[in-house]
Amino acid sequence: MRCLIALVALFVAAHGWAAESEPDEFEENRRVAQAVDELGEPLYSPFIERYVLDELKQLRVDMANVRVELIQQVVDREIDSIDRGVTYATNTITYFFYLIAGVSSILVVVGWTSIRDIKEKMGNLADEEVGKLVDVYEARLRSIEKQLTQKTRHIDANRxxxxxxxxxxxxxxxxxxxxxxxxxxxIYDQILATKPNDTEALTYKADAVLELGEPQWAINLCHQALSIDKGNAHAFYQLACAHTVLEHYDEAIQYLAEALRFSESYLDEILQEPALQPLAELPAFQELVGERGHDAST
Incomplete structure (x- = not known):
């Protein structure tokens, strides 16, 4: 969501930049930063998110269609190649028969063998060669059929x-x-039923559980998320909130330090979070927030 707000702000600032003729780069950067800081409310809505999701879905559907078209083109080319091969084999055999007929006529004239014997021998030879060609092209067709089956399964899986x-x-x-x-x-349970290892759903569920006054439940969910992703800053943040509710202030400050270690963006939320207000007067909390605030400002 924040990335969307920042992108919109940058888009607005970019339009302002296009209206001027060769503005100073430093002044433009300052105006962009000021436009982002002065945002009073989110510039998005569920309808915009829905539009973006629909566009993503359509893009994936188009990609799947492109894959189907590519597969169809490959199959068409393979079939054309097979047709050319069969045509070539047929022409070769035809010319071969013409040659045999001419040679047989010459041999009959000189009395070497009868036309019937030559016909039988040439027929057997031709049948053998044609059988070999048929076996080769049947193997190729089976390979193409196998590839088409695999591509179809892949397309179904993507869908x-x-x-x-x-x-x-x-x-x-x-x-x-x-x-x-x-x-x-x-709702989070429905998400987890489809994707059990979704750490984001686990941590947001912990936040909702904490709103119901179940800090121990929230702690269990956060540890489950950390077992999947050991560097999940949101899980550490929720652990700090849950331990604060349980008045385990030392553990809460330790988890806040871990959250800030993985993501400095939680500093503002820590200062504004009502659940963490009991920590505000503790020296360790003030030292933690003061050091992070100084590092962020520098």
């Missing part, structure tokens, strides 16, 4: 993945619009 991704995005949109913590938990 299912697109549908599953679309469903996941729809659930995240519902969770973002839901105000009830219990309803959010139900």
């Amino acid at each position: 299912e993945e697109i549908e599953r991704t679309q469903e996941m995005h729809a659930l995240w949109l519902r969770a973002g619009l839901e105000n009830s913590a219990a309803n959010k938990i139900a």
Whole structure:
């Protein structure tokens, strides 16, 4: 969401830059930063997110169609190659018969053998050569059929993945619009039923559980997320909030330090989070926030 806001702000600033003739680069950067800082409210809506998701879905569908077209072109070329090979073999055999007929006529004239014997021998030889060609092209056709089957399965798998991704995005949109913590938990459970190792769903579920006054449950969810991703800053942040509710202030400050170690962007949220207010007067908290704030300013 923040990336979307920043992109919109940069887009607005870029339009302002195009209106002037060769502006100073430093002044333009300052104006872009000022436009981002002065944003009063998000410049997005669920409808914009829905539009972006639909565009992504259409892009994936188009890619799948392109793959199908490419496969069809490859198959057509293979079939054309086979047709040319069969035509070549047929012409070769025809000319071969003409040659045999001429040679047989000469041999009959000189009395070497009868036309019937020559015909039988040449027929057997021709059948043998044609059989070899048929076996070769049957093997090629079986290989093409196998490749087509694999491509079809791959396309079906991609289609299912697109549908599953679309469903996941729809659930995240519902969770973002839901105000009830219990309803959010139900939505996160649906996401986890489809994707059990989704650390983002686990940490956001921990946040909703914490709103219901279940800090121990939230702690268990955060540790489950950390078992999947040991560097998940959001899981450390939620652990700090849960331990603060349980009045385990030392553990809370340790988890806040871990969250800031993996992501400095949590500094502002730490200062504004109501659940962390009991830590505000602690020297360790002030030292942690003060050092991070000084590092961020420098």
